[in-house]
Amino acid sequence: MAPSPKMPFENLPTPPVAAKKPVTDTRHGITRTDDYAWFRADNWQQMFKDPSILDPEIRTHLEGENAYMEAAMGDTAALQKTLFAEMRGRIKEDDSSVPMKDGPFAYGSLFVTGGEQPKYFRTPRDGGDQTILLDGDKEATGKDYFRLAGIDHATDHSKGIWGYDDKGSEYFTLRVRDLSTGEDMSDLLENTAGGGVWAPDGKSFFYTLQDENHRPSKVFHHILGTPQSDDRLVFEEKDPGFFMGVGGSLLDDVIYLDIHDHETSEYRLIPTSDLTAEPKLVAAREEGIEYSMTEGGDVFYILTNDGDAKDFKIVEAPFAAPGKENWKEIVPHEPGRLIISHMAYEQHLIWLQRNQGLPEIIIRDRRTGEEHSIAFAEEAYSLGLSGAAEYDSTVIRFSYSSMTTPTQLYDYDMVSRTRTLLKTQEIPSGHNAADYVTRRVMAPSHDGELVPVSLLYRKDTPLDGTAPCLLYGYGAYGMTIPASFSTNNLSLADRGFIYAIAHIRGGKDKGFAWYEDGKMEAKENTFKDFIAAADHLVTEGFTSYENIIAEGGSAGGMLMGAIANMAPEKFAGIIAAVPFVDVLNTMLDDTLPLTPPEWPEWGNPIESLEEYQWIAAYSPYDNVGAKPYPPILAISGLTDPRVTYWEPTKWVAKLREFSTGSAPILLKTNMAAGHGGKSGRFQRLEEIAFEYAFAIKVAGKA
Numbered sequence: 001m002a003p004s005p006k007m008p009f010e011n012l013p014t015p016p017v018a019a020k021k022p023v024t025d026t027r028h029g030i031t032r033t034d035d036y037a038w039f040r041a042d043n044w045q046q047m048f049k050d051p052s053i054l055d056p057e058i059r060t061h062l063e064g065e066n067a068y069m070e071a072a073m074g075d076t077a078a079l080q081k082t083l084f085a086e087m088r089g090r091i092k093e094d095d096s097s098v099p100m101k102d103g104p105f106a107y108g109s110l111f112v113t114g115g116e117q118p119k120y121f122r123t124p125r126d127g128g129d130q131t132i133l134l135d136g137d138k139e140a141t142g143k144d145y146f147r148l149a150g151i152d153h154a155t156d157h158s159k160g161i162w163g164y165d166d167k168g169s170e171y172f173t174l175r176v177r178d179l180s181t182g183e184d185m186s187d188l189l190e191n192t193a194g195g196g197v198w199a200p201d202g203k204s205f206f207y208t209l210q211d212e213n214h215r216p217s218k219v220f221h222h223i224l225g226t227p228q229s230d231d232r233l234v235f236e237e238k239d240p241g242f243f244m245g246v247g248g249s250l251l252d253d254v255i256y257l258d259i260h261d262h263e264t265s266e267y268r269l270i271p272t273s274d275l276t277a278e279p280k281l282v283a284a285r286e287e288g289i290e291y292s293m294t295e296g297g298d299v300f301y302i303l304t305n306d307g308d309a310k311d312f313k314i315v316e317a318p319f320a321a322p323g324k325e326n327w328k329e330i331v332p333h334e335p336g337r338l339i340i341s342h343m344a345y346e347q348h349l350i351w352l353q354r355n356q357g358l359p360e361i362i363i364r365d366r367r368t369g370e371e372h373s374i375a376f377a378e379e380a381y382s383l384g385l386s387g388a389a390e391y392d393s394t395v396i397r398f399s400y401s402s403m404t405t406p407t408q409l410y411d412y413d414m415v416s417r418t419r420t421l422l423k424t425q426e427i428p429s430g431h432n433a434a435d436y437v438t439r440r441v442m443a444p445s446h447d448g449e450l451v452p453v454s455l456l457y458r459k460d461t462p463l464d465g466t467a468p469c470l471l472y473g474y475g476a477y478g479m480t481i482p483a484s485f486s487t488n489n490l491s492l493a494d495r496g497f498i499y500a501i502a503h504i505r506g507g508k509d510k511g512f513a514w515y516e517d518g519k520m521e522a523k524e525n526t527f528k529d530f531i532a533a534a535d536h537l538v539t540e541g542f543t544s545y546e547n548i549i550a551e552g553g554s555a556g557g558m559l560m561g562a563i564a565n566m567a568p569e570k571f572a573g574i575i576a577a578v579p580f581v582d583v584l585n586t587m588l589d590d591t592l593p594l595t596p597p598e599w600p601e602w603g604n605p606i607e608s609l610e611e612y613q614w615i616a617a618y619s620p621y622d623n624v625g626a627k628p629y630p631p632i633l634a635i636s637g638l639t640d641p642r643v644t645y646w647e648p649t650k651w652v653a654k655l656r657e658f659s660t661g662s663a664p665i666l667l668k669t670n671m672a673a674g675h676g677g678k679s680g681r682f683q684r685l686e687e688i689a690f691e692y693a694f695a696i697k698v699a700g701k702a
Contacts, residue, residue: 008631008697008698008700008702009072009631009663009664009697012068012071012072012664013068013071015068015656015664015665016061016064016065016068017656018036018039018061018649018653018656019038020035020036021035021036021037021038022034022035023035023037023038025585025588027588027605027606027612028609028612030612030616032584032622034585034650035653035654036649036650036653036654037585037650038058039058039061039645039646039649039650039653040644040646041054041055041058041646042055043055044644045212045213047638047639048167048169048171048214048639048641049167049169049171051167051638051639051671054638061649062638062645062649062667062669062671063671065649065652065666065667065668065669066667066668066669066671068666068667069633069666069667069668072664072666073666073690073693073694073697075697075702076690076693076694076696076697076702079693079696079697079702080686080689080690080693081689083491083688083689083692083693084682084685084686084689086429086490086491086494087487087488087491087685087688087689088682088685089428089429090427090428090429090431090487090488090490091428091487091681091685092425092426092427092428093111093112093113093114093115093428094110094111094112094113095110095111095426096108096109096110096111097109097110098397098409098422098423099121099122099123100386100388100389100397101125101388101389101390102153102157102389102390103125103157103390104124104125104157105122105123105124105125105157106122106123106124106125106126106127107120107121107122107153107389108120108121108122108123109121110130111681112137115136115137115681116136116137116140116681116682116683117135117136117137117139117140117146117148117681118136118148119132119134119135119136119137120132120133120134120136120150120151120162121133122153122179131179132182133151133153133160133177133179133182134148134151134160134162134177136148139164143166145165145166145167145168146164146165146166147164147165147166147168148162148163148164149162149163149164149165149172149194149195150162150163150194150195151177152195152196152197152198153179153198154198154202155198155200155201155202155252156201156202157179158178158179158180158202159176159177159178159179159185159198159202159224160176160177160179161174161175161176161177161195161196161198161205161207162174162175162176162177163175163192163194163195165194167639168637168638168639168640168670169214169639169641170194170210170214170641170642171190171191171192171210171214172191172192172193172194172195172210173188173189173190173192174187174188174189174192174194174195174196174207175187175188175189176224185224185225186225187222187224187225187226187228188228189207189222189228189231190228191209191210192207192208192209192210193207193208193209193210193216193245195207196222196246197246197247197248197255198248199255199272199275200252200272203223203224204221204222204223204224204275205221205222206219206220206221206222206234206246206255206270207219207220207222207246208220208244208245208246213240213591213592214594214641215240215243215594215597216243216244216245217236217237217238217240217242217243217244218233218234218235218236218237218244219233219234219235219236219244219246219257220232220233220234221234221275232276234257234270234279235257235268235279237259239596240590240596240597241261241596241597241599241600242259242260242261242264242597243259243260243261243597244257244258244259245257245258245260246258248272249294249295250295250345250389250390250391251295251297251391252272253271253272253273253295253319254269254270254271254272254295255269255270255272255275256268256269256293257269257270257279258292259285260290261597261600262477262478262597262598262600262601263287263288263290263600263601264285264286264287264288264289264290264600265285265289265290265291265292266281266282266283266284266285267281267282267283267291267292267293268280268281268282269282269322282322282323282324283323283324286306288305289304289305289306290304290305291303291304291305291306292304292341292342293322294342294343294344295319295344296316296344296345296349296366297319297346297391298318298319299316299317299318299319300316300317300318300319300322301314301315301316301330301342301344301349302314302315302316302317302322302327303339303341303342303351304327305512306324306327307333308333309333310333310335310511310512310513310516311333311334311335311336311337311338311339311511311512311513312333312338312339312512313329313331313332313333313339314329314330314331314339314342314349314351315327315328315329315330316328316330330349331351331364335511336355336356336510336511337353337354337355337511338353338354338355338508338511338512339351339352339353340352340353340354340359340480340508341385343385343387343396344366345387345388345391345392345393345394345396345414346366346391346392346393347365347366347367347394347414347415348363348364348365348366348394348414349363349364349366350362350363350364350385350387350396350414352383352385354480354508354509354511357440357452357503357509357510358375358380358381359375359381359382359383359482360373360374360375360383361373361374361375361383361385361398363414372417374398374412374419376400376402378402378405378438379438379439379440380402380403380438380439380440380454380483381400381401381402381405381483381484382400382401382402382482382483382484382485383398383399383400384398384399384400385398386398386399394413394414394415395411395412395413395414396411396412396414397409397410397411397412397422398410398412401425401484401485402438402483402484402485403436403438403454403455403456403483403484403485403486403489403499404433404436404437404438404456404485405433405485406424406425406426406427406431406433406485406487407424407425407484407485408421408423408424408425409421409422409423409424410422425485427487431487431490434459435458435459435460436456436457436458436459436490436493437455437456437457437458437459438454438455438456438483439454439455440452440453440454440455440483441453441455441536441537441540442536443502443529443532443533443535443536443537444532444536445525445528445529445532446528446532447525449505449517449525449529451502451503451504451505451529451532451533451536452503452509452510453500453501453502453503453533453536453537454483454500454501454503455498455499455500455542456489456493456498456499456500457493457497457498457499458493458494458496461493461496461498463541463542464541465538465541465542465543465544465547466543466544466547467496467497467498467542467543467547468495468496468497468498468543468547468548468549468572468695468696468699468701469497469498469499469500469537469542469543469547469548469549470492470497470498470499470500470549470551470692470695471500471502471530471533471534471537471548471549471550471551472499472500472501472502472550472551472552472556473501473502473504473530473533473550473551473552473556473559474504474506474507474552474553474554474555474556474559475502475504475505475506475507475518475526475529475530475555475556475559476506476507476518476519476526476555476556476558476559476601477506477515477555477601478506478507478508478512478515479507479508480503480507480508480509481501481503481507481509483501488685488688488692491689491692492692492695492696495696495701496701497695497699497701498537498542498543500533500537500542502529502530502533504518504525504526504529504530504533504559505517505518505522505525505526505529506518506519506523506525506526506555519601519602520601520602520603520611520614521603521610521611521614523602523614523618524562524617524618526559526562527559527562527563527566527618528566530550530559530563531563531566531567531570534548534550534567534570534571535570545569545570545571545572546572547572547699548570548571548572549571549572549573549574549575549694549695549698549699550563550571550573550574550575551574551575551576551577551691551695552575552576552577552579553576553577553578553579553635554577554578554579554580554642554643555580556577556579557576557577557578557579557580557581557634557643557648558579558580558581558583558620560574560575560576560579560581560620560632561576561579561581561620561621561651562618562620562623564620564629564630564632564655565620565623565624565625565627568627568628568629568630569628571630572630572631572698572699573630573631573632573633573694573695573698573699574630574631574632574633575632575633575635575691575694575695576632576633576634576635576648577634577635577691578635578636578637578640578642578643578648579620579634579636579643579647579648579651580643580647581619581620581621581647581648581651582619582620582621582646582647582650582651583602583615583618583619583620583621583622584605584612584615584616584619584621584622585619585621586598586644586647587599587602587603587604587605587606587615588605588606590606592644594641594642602614602615603615620651621647621650621651621654624651624654624655624658625658626658626659626660627658627659627660627661628659628660628661628663629655629659629661629663629665630661630663630698631663631664631665631666631694631698632652632655632663632664632665632666633666633668633691633694634648634651634652634665634666634667634668635648635667635668635669635670635687635691636648636649636667636668636669636670637669637670638669638670638671645669648667648669649667649669652665652666652667666694668690670687
């Protein structure tokens with residue numbers, strides 16, 4: 001049954017009509033015409049750093065779209081304020097983390113009442129007065145956008161590297177702070193990826209530089225007190241399809257250079273005993289082979305999918321000779337048991353795995369080989385593994401939550417196998433978990449695969465098809481969407497909504513094969529799984545097509561664009577945040593920041609006709625057609641380097657041109673933000689309140 005019109009949007013002004021300036025492109029003998037290609041400003045790279053230089057014609061159109069959006073959503077102003085107040089009321093405004101012990105100190109972060117940004121602090125190791133190391137609110141004063149990259153303290157605890165982005169473009173500036181005085185030193189490093197790794201002596205550090213295509217492609221070594229122009233280039237990754245990161249070990253023995261795309265990785269190591277040494281290759285990159293490393297004293301522990309270990313295994317290798325020829329398997333591959341991450345300490349090896357769709361923490365005694373697990377009994381839950389900051393620790397930290405259970409933080413003694421509850425997330429306005437239900441149901445997809453769907457609703461919600469439903473999906477890059485606690489979702493549940501997460505292919509929710517079966521030529525499984533989840537919720541009486549609002553962001557925004565084309569009649573509304581919808585054009589443009597690294601996920605349509613055809617078959621922008629689209633809200637950020645602002649702008653223009661229905665197509669552009677939206681914690685709540693107000697309005701519950 002198609003959604004019945006609720007007519008939530010009436011008496012709207014005439015929407016903006018984008019000018020058509022046809023641009024043709026021919027690839028593999030196929031010619032396409034793009035009427036809206038002009039929204040891609042020629043000076044986009046410079047504009048990300050200085051938004052004031054945006055082409056006036058483009059700015060005028062975006063401001064017109066914002067004005068139309070405001071007119072359409074104006075009657076929800078009071079609702080947005082109510083939602084914001086509810087969400088803010090569930091946040092302990094003067095919250096503080098439980099400090100993590102490291103040497104003579106314990107480090108943590110806190111928020112103050114009314115504060116948008118975190119403050120980073122430390123105390124004496126076993127408690128005492130807090131010393132504020134970095135005050136985010138103070139640093140953000142006078143800035144429309146401000147995002148901290150945190151602070152990394154030196155081994156001797158005398159100094160800290162901190163970074164910030166004040167445009168939303170994800171180019172971070174690094175400063176060095178004297179932690180005893182709280183004053184910044186003269187060092188100023190621009191266009192970094194954020195953060196750095198100290199050398200053990202605290203006199204220098206390593207960092208990655210972002211190139212003009214927004215790719216961290218170079219690692220530099222910075223000596224304190226010298227200009228950035230004098231920094232030594234340590235390593236450059238010249239393949240435009242690969243990113244580079246830099247990290248350090250708990251024992252301060254080695255600096256890691258992590259080079260990777262979405263399916264292939266390579267490590268190079270620098271011994272901290274010789275900071276000028278040439279980075280030593282561990283195992284040369286092989287397409288489709290991933291590995292990651294952690295130090296275990298005289299050995300490295302390496303998590304890898306080498307040797308057809310699709311769901312990963314752990315091997316060890318001598319510290320002095322970690323090459324692949326010396327890898328020895330110690331945790332075997334088990335199909336269906338996905339090992340997600342691993343950590344090593346003096347006495348224990350630990351790893352986080354996902355088994356039968358649920359997470360577990362496994363702890364192995366390195367001397368005896370004896371293993372035990374940390375797991376919970378709910379139908380759906382989430383675990384987070386923080387580990388410890390000290391190598392000789394026998395105590396690790398982890399978090400637990402479910403869709404009904406607020407986050408609980410534990411210290412766990414790996415020897416005595418006892419857990420200590422450190423903190424339970426406080427909900428100042430109150431929360432009774434018994435008022436809510438969390439469930440996991442399995443939706444049969446088009447090919448018989450069963451798609452897990454996590455549900456949250458109040459126990460008094462009628463399950464007779466009348467309840468509105470917000471159905472969320474992502475389904476890309478192997479990202480697993482956890483069934484974790486969110487205070488924001490309660491605002492929907494308390495209004496009779498069912499909040500649902502579809503764990504569709506493209507993520508690793510059911511193992512690595514679940515990811516493989518939702519990428520490249522199999523990408524359409526992602527979209528069909530999401531539609532199947534909607535179908536199942538209707539069939540089982542949870543909701544009805546006229547009450548389902550779909551939501552997804554970034555690659556999940558691609559999902560939104562695809563399902564809008566494939567099954568518009570099955571959704572009452574669609575929310576697409578920073579949506580990656582112009583897939584074919586973006587993958588054909590290797591000058592864009594993230595295009596070459598994305599080819600292993602979607603395909604390379606420049607080189608391959610077959611891969612061109614895969615993408616062309618589903619690319620949301622290219623498949624907009626004459627059909628009655630439901631109400632759609634697209635949200636973008638002007639300085640977003642990941643999903644550039646022109647993708648949702650073009651998509652909305654084309655949707656509006658082709659839609660045969662009367663439902664509004666709305667575009668909201670954050671003119672001072674990037675991919676993550678606004679930067680402050682309460683500013684972000686305002687954006688969520690706006691999105692939820694759209695869903696509530698579409699559902700006729702406003």
